[in-house]
């Protein structure tokens with residue numbers, strides 16, 4: 478495995494997208510418009526280095542919708558990918574938008590179909606040249622049943638991914654996950670031990686678990702691993718079948734919230750300061766104090 482890039486300061490923008498409805502073309506156009514505007518800079522006018530979209534940004538969120546909206550991506554890690562030949566209209570649009578803005582783009586997630594008939598919840602990542610350079614298929618499917626509150630079963634139509642994923646930029650190694658993946662500490666732990674200085678998960682928590690767990694889990698993953706941790710949600714739409722919690726958030730490696738939105742469409746700009754990462758690790762050196770003679774290192778074998 479290549480060494481992680483030197484962690485440099487960068488500006489992260491989380492796009493808490495609204496207006497995600499039944500019309501895929503309208504969803505894609507709106508996402509593109511907001512990304513183009515975001516790339517012009519935040520309140521300080523500073524152009525972001527990396528823009529992130531939310532989970533399932535091109536389709537309504539629900540197991541009945543995933544197969545209907547699913548697109549063939551056909552990306553194989555380590556193999557060249559020609560966006561011009563892609564069958565995915567979302568991939569083409571995201572690639573063109575990244576290229577036009579000259580900014581890294583983590584394209585939230587979209588339903589993806591594969592030739593064996595499976596459907597995944599998949600993130601795609603583009604460099605500023607518009608090349609598709611990484612994907613992550615949601616590993617842990619969101620199957621929960623809280624009586625009287627929320628029942629959701631992604632596994633009705635989705636298959637869980639089987640790989641750990643990160644990507645390297647010129648400013649950081651970035652660990653990937655999607656939403657419910659945050660509840661499984663191993664995923665972020667493996668990314669961090671493989672050198673990720675930040676994990677970014679597009680996500681769409683709900684209004685039952687969101688108030689209790691959204692912030693808690695992100696700050697926990699950040700402190701566990703002494704990394705930055707960010708999640709980008711859709712805005713809340715009470716007319717939609719699924720009510721997203723919103724509150725896109727960034728925690729620093731000390732567990733301090735360095736930016737958080739409310740529940741409406743908005744963009745969160747955060748300047749990521751590597752100094753916080755280095756001082757957290759120097760002051761509380763858990764990364765060198767682990768007792769793998771007592772318990773196993775979950776990152777071994779990846």
Ligand SMILES: NC(=O)CCC(=O)C(=O)O
Pocket residue numbers: 532619655656657658660680681682683686687690
């Ligand atoms: N989209 C998701 O995976 C939702 C996860 C969620 O709401 C949770 O409580 O976990």
